[in-house]
Amino acid sequence: MSRQTANFVVLGVAGLSLALLWLTPGALAGFLGLVGVALTAYLRPAMAVRAGSLALLALGFTLALSQVPRVSILFYGLVAVLVALITIPGIPRWIKGLLGVAVLLISVPIAGFNNTFFLELGIQIGIYAAMALGLNVVVGMAGLLDLGYAAFFAIGAYTWAIFGSPQAANFLSGQFPLNGNFFYLFMAFAIITTAITGVLIGLPALRLRGDYLAIVTLGLGEVVRVLANNLDHPVNFTNGPQGITPVSRPDIGWFHSLMSGIGIELDARTDYQFFFYLLVLVVIGVVVLVNINLGNSRFGRAWIAIREDETAAKAMGIPMLGTKLLAFATGAAFSGAMGVIFAAQRTFVSPESFTLLASITILGMVVLGGMGSIPGVILGAAALTAINTDILKSFSEYLNNLRQAGVLNLPSQVEPAKYERLVFGVILVLMMIFRPQGLIPERRHQLEIEEAKEAQR
Amino acid sequence: MLEGLLALLPQVIFDGLLLGFVYAMIALGYTMVYGVLELINFAHSEIFMIGAVVGVEVFRYLAPVIPNGIVVLLLALILGAIISGVTAMIVERLAYRPLRARGTTNRLVPLITAIGVSFVLQDLVRLVEGIWHNEFKLQMRLIPPLDGNFTFLTVFIQYKALILILVSLLMLVGLNYLVSRTKLGTAIRAVAQDMSTARLMGINPDVIISRTFLIGGALGGVAGVLFAVQYSTIDPYVGFLPGLKAFTAAVLGGIGNITGAMVGGLVLGQMETLAGTYLPTLTGGNFGTEYKDVIAFLILILLLLFRPQGLLGQVVKEKV
Numbered sequence: 001m002s003r004q005t006a007n008f009v010v011l012g013v014a015g016l017s018l019a020l021l022w023l024t025p026g027a028l029a030g031f032l033g034l035v036g037v038a039l040t041a042y043l044r045p046a047m048a049v050r051a052g053s054l055a056l057l058a059l060g061f062t063l064a065l066s067q068v069p070r071v072s073i074l075f076y077g078l079v080a081v082l083v084a085l086i087t088i089p090g091i092p093r094w095i096k097g098l099l100g101v102a103v104l105l106i107s108v109p110i111a112g113f114n115n116t117f118f119l120e121l122g123i124q125i126g127i128y129a130a131m132a133l134g135l136n137v138v139v140g141m142a143g144l145l146d147l148g149y150a151a152f153f154a155i156g157a158y159t160w161a162i163f164g165s166p167q168a169a170n171f172l173s174g175q176f177p178l179n180g181n182f183f184y185l186f187m188a189f190a191i192i193t194t195a196i197t198g199v200l201i202g203l204p205a206l207r208l209r210g211d212y213l214a215i216v217t218l219g220l221g222e223v224v225r226v227l228a229n230n231l232d233h234p235v236n237f238t239n240g241p242q243g244i245t246p247v248s249r250p251d252i253g254w255f256h257s258l259m260s261g262i263g264i265e266l267d268a269r270t271d272y273q274f275f276f277y278l279l280v281l282v283v284i285g286v287v288v289l290v291n292i293n294l295g296n297s298r299f300g301r302a303w304i305a306i307r308e309d310e311t312a313a314k315a316m317g318i319p320m321l322g323t324k325l326l327a328f329a330t331g332a333a334f335s336g337a338m339g340v341i342f343a344a345q346r347t348f349v350s351p352e353s354f355t356l357l358a359s360i361t362i363l364g365m366v367v368l369g370g371m372g373s374i375p376g377v378i379l380g381a382a383a384l385t386a387i388n389t390d391i392l393k394s395f396s397e398y399l400n401n402l403r404q405a406g407v408l409n410l411p412s413q414v415e416p417a418k419y420e421r422l423v424f425g426v427i428l429v430l431m432m433i434f435r436p437q438g439l440i441p442e443r444r445h446q447l448e449i450e451e452a453k454e455a456q457r
Numbered sequence: 458m459l460e461g462l463l464a465l466l467p468q469v470i471f472d473g474l475l476l477g478f479v480y481a482m483i484a485l486g487y488t489m490v491y492g493v494l495e496l497i498n499f500a501h502s503e504i505f506m507i508g509a510v511v512g513v514e515v516f517r518y519l520a521p522v523i524p525n526g527i528v529v530l531l532l533a534l535i536l537g538a539i540i541s542g543v544t545a546m547i548v549e550r551l552a553y554r555p556l557r558a559r560g561t562t563n564r565l566v567p568l569i570t571a572i573g574v575s576f577v578l579q580d581l582v583r584l585v586e587g588i589w590h591n592e593f594k595l596q597m598r599l600i601p602p603l604d605g606n607f608t609f610l611t612v613f614i615q616y617k618a619l620i621l622i623l624v625s626l627l628m629l630v631g632l633n634y635l636v637s638r639t640k641l642g643t644a645i646r647a648v649a650q651d652m653s654t655a656r657l658m659g660i661n662p663d664v665i666i667s668r669t670f671l672i673g674g675a676l677g678g679v680a681g682v683l684f685a686v687q688y689s690t691i692d693p694y695v696g697f698l699p700g701l702k703a704f705t706a707a708v709l710g711g712i713g714n715i716t717g718a719m720v721g722g723l724v725l726g727q728m729e730t731l732a733g734t735y736l737p738t739l740t741g742g743n744f745g746t747e748y749k750d751v752i753a754f755l756i757l758i759l760l761l762l763f764r765p766q767g768l769l770g771q772v773v774k775e776k777v
Contacts, residue, residue, distance in 0.1 A: 145564070204762045214497065215708050215757075216754075219758070222751075222754065226748065227751070363569070419580050422576060422577055422581065424573075426573070428576070432566050432567070433552070433559075436566045
């Protein structure tokens with residue numbers, strides 16, 4: 001298709017979607033909008049047209065969400081616009097930045113104020129994205145296979161949960177729960193403790209080769225889970241399987257006055273959600289910056305060297321243990337900080353959240369998105385979190401409704417909600433077969449895979 | 458108190474031995490696949506679980522018809538081996554072979570695939586059992602003489618336990634023979650050494666890998682049936698923990714080494730049972746049986762520190 005036709009088609013579809021989304025908002029208009037995003041990404045129109053069309057679509061989804069806050073396909077439209085912004089090369093940086101900020105700070109909050117679920121989803125995606133970025137340092141950059149990553153998440157979460165709730169009074173004298181504002185201090189504290197834990201685990205484990213490291217970290221994950229489950233006796237540290245609740249949240253009076261200063265009145269249902277949403281965005285910004293800077297630093301190059309060929313890297317004089325330990329500790333620290341946020345946001349912490357499945361899901365985000373690639377990992381986190389917390393659940397609800405309406409004839413024992421993991425497993429397998437380099441591959445990985453294909457021929 | 462603990466000791470050691478043989482049998486399957494593909498085949502836990510489920514089903518339907526427990530068990534073992542073996546082969550064909558065909562060099566990719574397969578198998582079995590019997594927990598129904606027992610020097614021994622030990626020893630010997638003496642075994646070792654050279658020698662690696670999965674899966678199935686007979690209660694998620702322990706055992710013994718897998722399993726089973734029995738008593742009930750897993754992993758880490766290649770593994774010189 002010539003560029004002119006492409007320009008015409010893309011702008012036409014975007015304009016039509018905007019009109020439909022505005023006038024008759026709903027799943028159908030949302031679907032057309034998604035088609036618009038896809039066309040913008042794949043038809044190769046002029047850059048200005050691409051940027052304009054994405055802006056129109058973002059506006060359309062936002063308008064639609066403010067009218068019908070229950071339709072989640074509209075929310076995924078916004079996510080798709082974000083993804084398109086990140087992935088399409090050539091759009092000027094300032095447009096990307098402006099549009100991205102507009103979607104994150106205006107569209108998503110508008111959707112969230114009408115339906116808090118979207119804010120919750122945004123927070124979940126953010127927490128997992130930050131953790132996946134941390135694991136990306138370990139697995140994606142340094143090539144160290146860590147199957148117990150959720151353990152650090154758990155350590156961070158429990159650090160704050162124990163002191164931010166009456167739990168600590170069981171073994172310490174003093175006033176507990178601590179004031180909610182200690183939350184920030186504990187975030188720093190968790191970064192330090194998890195980094196140290198990472199070093200302690202890494203010190204013996206990192207002398208070992210790949211798969212041995214995997215099994216040791218897997219063991220660590222199990223150990224932390226067992227401890228969280230059983231350290232309710234002889235001294236009650238973790239309250240066992242019941243978990244700890246309520247966990248204090250930081251005081252956000254200042255946030256209220258700040259928001260009413262710019263004309264947003266928050267109600268009690270959304271204030272903390274919005275606060276945590278913004279906090280997570282800030283943290284992700286920091287994590288991305290750290291990721292980029294580390295990646296370009298001496299250490300980043302050393303990690304990539306180790307990942308590509310350990311023996312060669314050693315021969316070039318890269319200190320193995322120190323370099324690997326740094327990667328391990330950095331990843332652990334990110335995870336620990338997110339744990340603290342997780343505990344405060346949920347006000348509830350229990351061993352359930354830190355199983356092997358959690359570690360594997362985070363690993364899945366890294367691999368699915370594209371190892372070593374920052375936008376890829378964020379996209380992977382968004383995709384898997386959305387699939388796990390929303391799409392699969394909605395799908396099984398839909399099946400259940402069909403069954404109740406008598407359209408679908410399922411045996412009574414088959415509960416669709418119980419088979420979400422089956423779908424998740426199928427997605428993982430298909431993804432690995434058809435796109436092992438990930439959704440947005442890092443350049444180096446892409447090259448490697450093409451080389452392998454050449455070699456096959 | 459000490460006397461009471463010592464009196465328990467022979468029984469504890471025997472129980473540990475049994476658990477160790479279960480781990481060892483599963484570890485054999487891990488070891489075979491790892492030896493050839495250097496892949497931690499997480500789905501092997503589920504192959505084992507399928508064997509266990511087949512075991513329960515065979516007893517459910519045949520025990521009322523055939524009065525002899527040994528005969529039913531033999532049928533269950535054969536059927537379990539076939540179904541698990543074929544499942545493993547299908548998994549390899551559908552999930553792992555496409556990755557090899559695409560020349561994926563990244564080690565993480567097959568690992569994620571294995572985990573995905575493992576989820577799929579768990580929930581598929583759950584689905585089938587749900588539709589078939591509307592049950593989640595499956596109960597083994599034993600018939601004589603399997604449920605018989607005797608006491609030998611204060612140790613309470615069940616016949617089924619003796620069968621478990623016998624079968625796992627046979628499996629070890631048979632596998633060792635297969636790998637070191639037969640043509641298929643030579644081919645497996647050749648593929649494990651160097652896939653492209655093996656191809657030049659007229660070996661089709663795909664066929665050999667497929668057979669490796671068949672054999673490894675069949676061993677996992679046999680282990681599953683015996684596990685069901687020994688420990689009675691089964692559900693679709695029963696494979697996870699034994700699978701994890703078995704993999705630990707394989708690493709402990711030196712992964713890729715068949716005898717090592719057996720030794721690792723026995724050591725791990727022994728440690729776990731000892732810790733599980735004595736920890737609560739020794740710590741005055743402060744630390745319960747749950748900590749046996751923690752101890753198993755701690756010992757693994759310590760061992761790897763001093764002997765990274767495992768108990769019986771050999772140091773592999775890296776090719777530069």
